[in-house]
Amino acid sequence: MRKNTIIYVLLVLFLLGVAFVVLSLSTGRTTFFGKASGAGVFNATNSYVFASPLEVRTGGDKIRVTVFALDDQGRGVSKKNVMVSCKEPANCQSLGVSITEVQSQTDTLGRALYDISSSVAGKFELQVVVEGSVIPQTVTVSFQ
Numbered sequence: 001m002r003k004n005t006i007i008y009v010l011l012v013l014f015l016l017g018v019a020f021v022v023l024s025l026s027t028g029r030t031t032f033f034g035k036a037s038g039a040g041v042f043n044a045t046n047s048y049v050f051a052s053p054l055e056v057r058t059g060g061d062k063i064r065v066t067v068f069a070l071d072d073q074g075r076g077v078s079k080k081n082v083m084v085s086c087k088e089p090a091n092c093q094s095l096g097v098s099i100t101e102v103q104s105q106t107d108t109l110g111r112a113l114y115d116i117s118s119s120v121a122g123k124f125e126l127q128v129v130v131e132g133s134v135i136p137q138t139v140t141v142s143f144q
Contacts, residue, residue, distance in 0.1 A: 040071035042080055044133040049084075051116070051126070055142040058118050062100075063141045065114040069106045069130045076110020080130050084114040087125040087138060095120040106130075118143040 047070045051063050069080045082104055086092035092099075096119035103113040116126070123142045128135040 040073075040075055040077040042069055042077045042130055042133065043072050044130065044135050046070045046072060046074060047110075047130065047135050048137055049126070049128045049135055049139050051139045051141050054140070055144060056117075058121050058143045060117060061143075062115040062117045064102075065116055065126060065128075065139065065141075067106075067112040067114075067128050067130070067135070069110040069112065076106065076108065078106050078108050078110060080106045080110070080112075082106060082112035082114075083129045084116075084126055085129070087127045092124055095122050095124075097124055116141055 047068055049065065049067045051065045053063060056063055065084050067082050067084070069077045069082065071077050084099055086097060086099075098117045098119075100115045100117070102115055103111070106112050112130075116124075118124070121143050123140055125138050125140045127138050
């Protein structure tokens, strides 16, 4: 009989612990993604840029460039003006590279979007400037 009592007490304690954890998680605020606060301080070295795909055909195919402007804690910083350009502008202009703004101001995730196309084959290194600060990471795109 004593053995059954110990088992029941342990079972009740276990169930109380589970109930406490479930209650704590359901009433607390859990954040899975850091949305932009709008007041965050942009950090160029913590931000990043990527392109997809990295290589397309000339004459109309586009490469999407996505920029994430982040603060010190990796949260997006909204309402920042973003500019994507070739690292060597003379190369891009003379070779028919077109950089089109899709969303040049960062959204609630700190994201800005651009499309790149070219009428001439070549590789081009892109750089990003957010509110006057250069993101150190660059991306190279290729047109065949």
